[in-house]
Structures are given as C-alpha cells and as structure tokens.
Amino acid sequence: MRPTDAVDTHRIETEEQLRALVGEPLPRVRDKVRTSLHELDRDWIAASPFCVLATSDAQGRCDTSPKGDPAGFVKVLDDTTLAVPERKGNKRVDGYLNVLENPHVGLLFLVPGRGDTLRVNGRARLVSDAPFFDEMEVKGHRPVLALVVDVEEVFFHCAKAFMRSKLWHPATWDPMAVGSRPEIAKALERPEDSVAELEKYYGEQYSTGLY
Numbered sequence: 001m002r003p004t005d006a007v008d009t010h011r012i013e014t015e016e017q018l019r020a021l022v023g024e025p026l027p028r029v030r031d032k033v034r035t036s037l038h039e040l041d042r043d044w045i046a047a048s049p050f051c052v053l054a055t056s057d058a059q060g061r062c063d064t065s066p067k068g069d070p071a072g073f074v075k076v077l078d079d080t081t082l083a084v085p086e087r088k089g090n091k092r093v094d095g096y097l098n099v100l101e102n103p104h105v106g107l108l109f110l111v112p113g114r115g116d117t118l119r120v121n122g123r124a125r126l127v128s129d130a131p132f133f134d135e136m137e138v139k140g141h142r143p144v145l146a147l148v149v150d151v152e153e154v155f156f157h158c159a160k161a162f163m164r165s166k167l168w169h170p171a172t173w174d175p176m177a178v179g180s181r182p183e184i185a186k187a188l189e190r191p192e193d194s195v196a197e198l199e200k201y202y203g204e205q206y207s208t209g210l211y
Contacts, residue, residue, distance in 0.1 A: 055105050106120070
C-alpha cells in the first residue's frame with residue numbers, strides 16, 4: 001500500500017467538518033480584518049525588506065514569489081493602495097502572468113527578527129511606469145514594472161508559526177543540511193556545467209548583478 005492510499009479516508013469536505021476539528025476563532029481574531037491601512041501598517045511596510053506574493057491563474061493554479069529590496073521597498077500610495085517594484089530577475093514572471101488572468105493577490109510582509117507578520121489581500125494590476133517609479137530607484141536603477149495592489153483586507157498575523165519554527169534563532173540554522181545552490185543547479189537545472197563553474201557563478205559576482 002502506498003502512503004497516500006489512506007489519505008482520502010479522513011478527508012475533510014465541509015466547513016462543518018473543519019470547524020468540528022479546529023473550532024471557531026475568538027471574536028477579536030474573526031473581526032480584526034480591516035479594509036484600509038492604519039498608521040501601524042504603514043510603519044510595518046516601511047520597515048519590511050521582504051514580502052511573499054501569492055497569486056493564482058484563472059484555473060486556480062497557484063504561485064508564491066519572494067520579493068525583497070531595502071526596507072520600505074513597497075510603496076504605500078495611499079490608505080488603500082500599495083505598489084511593489086519588480087527588479088531584474090529570471091524572466092519567468094509566473095505571478096505576473098497569473099495577475100493578467102486573475103487580479104486577486106495576497107501579500108505577507110516580514111520584518112527580520114519579528115514573529116508577527118502583516119497580511120494584505122487585494123486586487124492587482126501591472127504598470128510599466130508611473131511618477132512614483134523615481135522613488136523606487138535603487139543604486140541608480142528604476143524598477144522595470146510595478147504591481148499596484150488595491151487593498152481589500154489587511155490584518156496582523158500572530159507569531160506562533162515563527163515561534164514553533166524558531167526561524168530567527170541562529171542556533172537552529174543549518175544552511176548546509178541541504179545541497180548548496182551550485183549542487184542543486186548542477187543536479188536539476190544546469191547539468192552541462194561543472195560544480196566549479198557553478199560555484200563561481202553563484203559566488204561573489206552573483207550579488208553584483210542584482211540591479
């Protein structure tokens with residue numbers, strides 16, 4: 001028997017079944033969702049150097065993409081609008097292709113060392129230029145495009161996942177527990193290149209081409 005054969009035996013298919021297991025949220029948790037940005041949300045976004053963008057296409061196929069730059073790289077245009085700059089990358093643009101089919105997006109903003117996170121859900125569109133692009137310039141480079149998000153839901157998420165994972169505890173870090181980036185690239189992406197060539201590619205020079 002395959003490990004997956006018994007999965008559907010205890011499949012949950014209704015909200016009633018789900019609630020019977022996890023229970024109901026407290027009113028303060030259920031009702032914490034807001035539709036516009038508070039000053040504290042603005043402060044958090046200004047302090048965040050990293051967020052994760054979640055999208056799906058018209059068929060519901062999902063993508064999550066990390067976005068990072070100096071803290072405050074996501075610009076608050078007003079109380080209900082954000083802009084996320086796009087930088088030089090691998091040109092897959094999976095999330096942006098999804099947005100062209102389905103504008104609904106989710107953003108998760110992290111502040112290093114903090115366990116709580118800020119969640120923003122809304123509808124997005126892509127723009128190739130705007131006056132605020134000048135304010136998103138980093139090291140002389142304007143973004144090549146931006147994702148403009150109309151905020152529909154915003155709320156803070158508790159720290160329990162970070163506490164359980166000890167994500168910010170250096171004593172738990174073990175970056176060599178898995179293959180190095182050059183080893184992964186050799187096995188899965190660039191088998192024609194040697195590990196030595198890939199170590200050089202992903203070495204010090206790699207950080208010089210970020211912008």
